[in-house]
Each structure stands twice: as C-alpha cells, then as structure tokens.
Amino acid sequence: MAGQGRLQPVALGCLLLMALAAVVVAAVSFGVSELPVRHALSLLVSPDGSPDSALVWDVRLPRALLAVMIGANLAVAGVLIQTLTRNPLASPQTFGINAGASLVIVLCLIALPELRGAGTVWPAFVGAAAVGLAMWALSVSGAMNDMKLALAGISIQLVLAALVQAILIANNAAQDIVYWLAGSINGAQWEKVWIILPFTLIGSGAALLAGRHFGVLALDETTGLSLGQNARRVGGLAAFLIVVLAGSAVAVSGPIGFIGLLVPHIIRRLAGGDQLTLIALSAIAGPLLLNAADLLGRVAAYPQEMPVGIVTALIGAPAFLLILWRQRAR
C-alpha cells in the first residue's frame, strides 16, 4: 500500500472533507419545517436575526456539528480500540463500552432526575472506563482469540442492556428514555455541542499527536518492547482516549452503534493500515457517515424523524456481517 505513494491518503482526505462539507450543508438546509432550501442557505451565509434564521443557526447547525463530533469520537475510538486489542471486530459498541456508559447514565438519571446536560458526562466515563478496563484485561491476558473476545464483548453488552431494561421497567420510565437509548441527536442544542467539544478536541488531537506511537501496539508486545517503546504506557493512553471519546459521545447522544466498527475498516481498505492516516481519515469519515445517516433518518421517516442510531444499525449490521464473512474467507 505504502508503495503506491503518499499522495493517496491526502487525496482521499480531501475527497472525504468535500463530501463532509456537502453533507453538512445539506443537513443545515433540509428539514421538516416549511423553510425553502434556498432561503435556508442564504440565512446560513447571512443570518438576519429572524426566527427562521434561528432555526438554521440554533436548531439545524448545532445538530449537524454535534453529528460531526460524535462521528469523529466514535470513529477514532474505533480505530484505537481495534489497534489496542489487535482485534478487527473491536468497537466501542461490540466491546460493551457504549452499553457501560448508558447503564451508568440511566442509573444516575433515575436516582437524580435533575441531572442534565454536562452532568451526564462523568457517569458516562465511569461506565465506559469500567467496561473498557474489563475488556482490556481480557484482551491482554491472551486467553482469548479475536472471535472469542468479540463474543465476550457482545455478551457484556447484552448483560448491560438487560440491566438497563430491568431498571427502566422497575421505574416505569421506559417511555421517556427509549428514544435516547436508540441513539439519537434529535435533541441537539448548542449546549450539547459545548459539552462534547473539549473531549473531541482533546481526544482526537491526542490521538493524532500520538498516532505514530500507536503503531507499536499493532505489533505484539515483545516486539514493541524491543523497539524501545513502552507499550504499556502507550496502551494506557489509548485506553484513556477510548473512554473519553466514546463516553462523551454516549453522554450527548445515547449509544450510537456501528460507526466505530465500520469506519476504521472502510478507511483501512481505502488507504492502508498506517496508524496516523487511519486516525486522521477516520476522524473525517466518521462525521461524514453519521451526518449522512442522520439526514437519511430525517428523509426516510418524513415528516417524523428516525433516531440516527436505528439508521446506523440498519446500514451497519449488513456491513458488519460482510466483514465477518470476509474475515472467514481469508
């Protein structure tokens, strides 16, 4: 792959960026309310303080930007977790990290109903970290192969989802929270953008800066040590970033699946396996995929809105099966 020249990832990055810009503009100009697309576009360029302008700037734009950040978080977390565990089936969803964050958030929401907004980020980190730690321990113990580890992750996810269900049934609160649990950005507000923004910047930024070092994790540990790198320290950083990226995403949108699993695979096929390239391009492709899925969810159920988590699952599940099938064929 590297032999085909270094321009390829840059060109691909430019293409992805253009596609992302186009999807964001489409997301901002299209909506269920009776606002002509052309008018919406002109308001995007020159806001005039009218309620229509507020619709574009305070309802649609934060939603599109929120999708950008959640998409980047999940995709980068996906790259890191696949590298860290050397498991192509790893993702924040399949390893139960999203479910861990959801469980602790739901517990906190039931116990403290006044907990809102930024307050849900910390419980999300606690849940994501607990599950992340367990999975990492399983993965470094070496007792399980890729497929077994993925199955273990999915089992953990199922247990946690069942616990969430039990809590909701016991509290008769299922109606209120079921939409959030599907993974949705319908409630997007600038407030949520500000909540996730620092974590996206720090998480993705750190992942990019340390990107070259993560390559060592893809090798086995003894090779990494002989190359003079402290694999354990790099691994710890990767685990920390996964928790921050996935946890903050779940806190603002609920658990959205498949982005973290699919994006690294797609990018790896298109641009090869270099860690830095993988992280950088995934940070663009994740937002592209999530924004496109959200737009699709708004069109498909028009004039209602399908939660974006349902759309990513509908697209992602067949793609996931394809990956499994190819893995087997190899």
Place this chain on the structure above:
Amino acid sequence: MSLFQNSISRRQFGLLLGAAAAATVAAPALADDAARTVTHLLGSTEIAGKPQRIVALEFSFVQSLDALGVVPVGITDDNQPKRIEQLLGKKVEYSSVGTRLEPNLELVSALAPDLIIADQLRHSAIYAQLSAIAPTIVLNSWEGSYQTIKEGVVTIADALGEKDKGEKAVADHDAVIAALVAKIPAGEKRRFLLAVANADSMSLHTSASFTGSVFKAMGLTPAIDSTDAVESGASLERLIAVNPDVFLVATDAGGTVFDQWKSNSAFTNISAVKSGNLFEVDRNQFSRFRGLKTAEMIAGEILAKVYKAG
C-alpha cells in the same frame, strides 16, 4: 436499540398469546343463571353477583370505578401512592399490586379479588394467569381514546352488575362537558397540541390520543391528525413544522427539554408562542391519567387558560 425492538416484538407476541388464551378461557363458562356475560376486547367473561373485591391494573380503571362509587382493593400504582391521590383528588385505602407494566400476580392473588380489570396493550400476555385468579375483563386504557374510556365506564359498571349506574355516570359527565364547551366562542379554528416534554425530545399527542380526542369532543382541532396516538422523539424542528396555534406542554418535576427549547429563539417560530398561547400543564393529569374526571379537568383547564373562562 435492542430495547426498542424488544418492546415491539413483546407487544405483538402478547397480543397473539392473549388472543389464544381468550379462546380457551372464555369457552367453558356457561352455567349459573345469575351470571352475566360481559364482552370485552379478549372475548367474554362470565361474572356472577356483584363483585366487591376489584383489582384495577390501570389508572383509568381506578377513576372509572370511582365514578361508580367503588374503591378497588388492589391497584397497580407504580409504587407511587401520591399519583392515586392526585388521580382521585382524595386519599383511598387500597393495596399496591406493583407496576402497571409488570403487575405482581402473587399480590393480586393474595387479595382474593372477584374481578380484575386489565389493559389490552400491557396485560394481554398475562390474561390467562389473571383469569385463573378471578374473572378478568380487558379494556383499552393505554391507547384508549375518550370514547373508548367512556364505553369502558359502562362495561365496568356492567361487570359490577350496575350497568344503569355506569350509563348515568356517563350522562352526568356529558352534561358537565357540554356546559364547559358552551363557553367556547363559536368558530374556533386554531389547532391544539399537547406535547409531553422528556429529557431529550418531546412526545406529540395526536388526534388519536386521549387528550386529542377530548379536544375533538370539545369541538377543537388537534394539530396532528393521525391514527397513532403518540409521535415520540420529536425534535424542535418537528415541533416548529407542526406549528400549533395553542400549545400545551406537559412537564414533570425533574426538568425537561422544554427548559432548553423555550430559550431557543427558533422556538418563537411556533404560532402558539408568537400569540401567547403556550401553557405548561401537569403531566400526570394530561398524559398519564385517562378518565371522565380527567376529561372534565382537561376541559376546565383549557377554558381557564386559553379562554380565561370557566
């Protein structure tokens, strides 16, 4: 997401199971001259004499029983006795039998009831078990319209052996509503919407919901005309697109998405907000409870808030 799918498949499964159970349970009961046959959504049930110990598995049944002067011995109160107090406007003596979603069958059985009133959506799956405990009738409460609830009062009265009392309660109620409706100015064309504010989005109640059908009975126009009672997960943009002229937001104590949306300047795009016809209402009264008294309360609140009358 798995939760989302589970709840749907479970519901469908429950309906199938319930239908199958109804076919087997209703058949053998034939004898006893004093017994009445009460037909309901899952078939017909033989009831003898006048039941005294009644278990109600939905809030609306408790209110219907109250309209007939009966206090149930057991209620699925979701372990929140305060709600029952608010529902009836008074304190009553009863035993809790768990949550509406998952009634505790052992507690129901321990009360030795002679009549159980269950909800079609939530309890069809356990109809056979309930029927083994006591004669059970199944009505539509959870997705019930105003008309369904009214008919339910008569069915429940019939099950109690006092059908005329039920018909009288409904007639009295109709008179109360008619007196309230008479105060609404003629030619009201504005579109009314009730939305329940959740943590992250709103659930919009359509013409098929209980409140929506009360609006219609009052001669008012629900903003969303649909056969599905509730449209959940509505974003602010969807709300702006629905654009109600009179907007009632049902909130809980905890704080909801309404707190954030009302400070968003796009919110003023909504006709009701522009014209000062945005009102906050109690979620229990407007969304959780369904009954004759609740309908009167809704009509009264609308007159007081929207028409400054009543």
